[in-house]
Amino acid sequence: MTMSLSAELWPDVQPETARRLMLAGVESFARRGYHATTTRDIASAAGMSPAALYVHFPSKAALLFAISKYGHEQTLSLVESVVARETDPVERIRLLVEDFVAWHARRHTVARVVQYELHALPDEEFEIVAKLRRRIEQVVREVITEGAATGVFTVGDPHTAARAVLSLGVDVSRWYSERTRQTPKKLGQEYSELVLRMLGTKLS
Template identity: 40%
Template sequence: MTGHPPADPSAPHDRPGADAEQRLLDSARDAFAAKGYHGTSTREIAAGAGMSPAAMYIHFSSKQDVLLRLILAGHESALATLISGAATTGSATKRLRSAVFCFARWHAEQHTTGRVAQYELHALTEENQAQVVRIRRDTVRVMREIIADGALTGEFAVDNVDTATLAVMSLCIDTVRWFPSRELQTHDEVGAAFASIAERIVRSSD
């Protein structure tokens, strides 16, 4: 398989104030994942970062700004990982397995970030949601192109490319809801297992 996906999408930048900003993002990520966006106060976010509520506004204009930053970063990182896996040369099967391995593995490794990115999307304003939707469409397109290529050459047997794409994408993304489990406890186990399942999905023809 290809290499591991990028590290946490909220990695600190080498600039003044980056450490404090990162602490706020980490605190917000954990709070949003546990209590939801609407159940989390800015005071809780600041307290989790060891800062005063007023200090948070030095780095972010609002709680909505924090959420947008987390969701954009999560989606961008997941897409970059998927593109990296899909870039593997070879057959459609090899590309699909590589793409799914990387994409599913990312959602296991970054399951807290992924949970916020997926389940708190509805809390964004309409304007902010539009920014994320563009990335989500690009993500679906990458996976769909692999499945469509395999279907075109006869390597895959799928009745509907869009439905097959939805099934494979959902398989990977849902990892954020339950990881880790008794059956799959490591990131690589998730990637390898789901790569095999994805191949069976596109090769089954009743």
């Protein structure tokens, strides 16, 4: 049994129809931008009627919100899971950057919509996503602050450092394409080395 791309992207979303609409939304938004896409475009890309779309998402904004929320939940869960299974700050940052960068490379089309169409969200939905973003940044900042306290990292301002670390990962989704020679995993490893140096770690 093969898994559909939409099931791979959003394993927790049910039913498959909702996932198919999210995939059609990602593809339409990535191609023409959020504002130029109509719910009719999305329904048609998913092979459905606009009425069928409204069963799952009451509006175009609700669909963008679902895509954006799940994307942020996935990246938050990825950084939290690294912190949960690793205690050494150096290994935490290494694995965290590897996973975060690889996610933005492997899921570059989804990531672009998640990262660049954020400001199209209505205020209330934006605030929910902004909260997830602050949490992601906080986890990274805490790992850096902890490493600085024990002397394995040397950083001026952990706030700037955390932002730069995440920035490197996010920007991968802007330029990564199917033609990029590095695999997502390899790129994540290379960026991990760069980030560890940026944090003043002596590499073994």
